[in-house]
Amino acid sequence: MDRITLPRPNTFAGLSLILDRVAERRDEGMWVNEQGASEHARYLLIDPLGQTYLSPDSDTLRWLDSAERERLLGDLKASFMGLADEQPRFLLAIDDAQRAADLEQALGARRGGLRDIGLLLPADEAGLFAYAKGLVHWQRETRHCPYCGSPLVLVASGHRAQCTNAECGRMHFPRTDAAVIVIVEHQGACLLGRQAGWPKGRYSTLAGFVEPGESLEDAVRREVAEESGVLVGEVHYHSSQPWPLPQSLMVGFTAKALSRTIRLRDQELEEARWFTPQDIVEGIADGSFLPSLPLSVSYRLLEHWLRQQAGLELDELVAQRKS
Incomplete structure (x- = not known):
């Protein structure tokens, strides 16, 4: 997408300047899978505390490429975030604390929270981390339908949650x-x-x-x-x-x-x-x-x-x- 130049935004803001969320294609499972398998795809990890992984030698996010994702977390379903410079960006929510610790060691990475590293990261990466953290929080907090109590299943590449009760079937959207x-x-x-x-x-x-x-x-x-x-x-x-x-x-x-x-x-x-x-x-x-x-x-x-x-x-x- 063409870049837009604006005055310095607030921290975590201005993400539209670098990311096309491609919201209209989130329901296209085949297309999303193709993006995930691309050699240009990158995956951001969010641990059980809402922290992410940082490169060991710099204050930048430690993304996984598609091969690393398949090798380390192939059984974990990803949520599509969008295209940054035409390259697919996904997030992976790790809910098991031991698995999160094992990944930290396997990657030689370190972990940090949004308050701690928000100003250390490049502005675009801080915005992407904030986006991922917010979406993962909603996913973790939205497990049952507030109308009928039935389990919910994530759809639209993680951006909606649908009630599994056929008599209800309500769709739920991320809360802000x-x-x-x-x-x-x-x-x-x-x-x-x-x-x-x-x-x-x-x-x-x-x-x-x-x-x-x-x-x-x-x-x-x-x-x-x-x-x-x-x-x-x-x-x-x-x-x-x-x-x-x-x-x-x-x-x-x-x-x-x-x-x-x-x-x-x-x-x-x-x-x-x-x-x-x-x-x-x-x-x-x-x-x-x-x-x-x-x-x-x-x-x-x-x-x-x-x-x-x-x-x-x-x-x-x-x-x-x-x-």
Whole structure:
């Protein structure tokens, strides 16, 4: 497929720039099998903990070729992910812990989770890992029909699950939970909060799941009000991020507060505060302020706000602290 050039996407996002999912051909068993047997086919492994395998001497994914797959895991059914640079990409879910450990030794590989290696991997491989992890999580969690309780069988190369009860026969699709995350601004300061279990000094933008019958903008206003007591007016879309930890889509926003009154309502946050750009600069410098991990869209929202408000680059501030 032709490559599209866009600004740097959030971590795990931008997969459409390198992968054609070829969703219209997932039901064509003969075609999918032909892709799997191709010398260009590559297989990504996901272990029982949702980790994958890394090359022993570099921070890149350890893919199996079709010959390795047949030799090591020939009895394991693969799920088709799509075509990357016209080359087939599949995933293999390993549910047995001992088998996963044996493979690690046989391949001379090492394993890592999405949080640990998401920023170490090349952007396209991080996106493919996130895609595979999210799909495998749904497959593992969706074993019985929620309508009649009968076993489900995976179809469409792992992207749908069909009820085996002929009287039911319902089809089930991968689940993604929508969540909103927002940086709220009021007269030159932004609203950030922290939870009790976080590292000392860590603050993040506010977030929460979308409820039934709720628009994304209304979810932003409700979540901010519930967590901090702050009332929000204008809400504008910023960007989104697949977040398969385990199965969310984070939809990022910027918003304007109507006042700075803080009243913690649902006790989800230990603290919520307003920060000026200078507060953040000084806090990062003396170690009293830790932003969210660069892996997250929360980091990107704060990065955007600092750049818009004061021409500051969050990456540079963090790097200066580390040096």
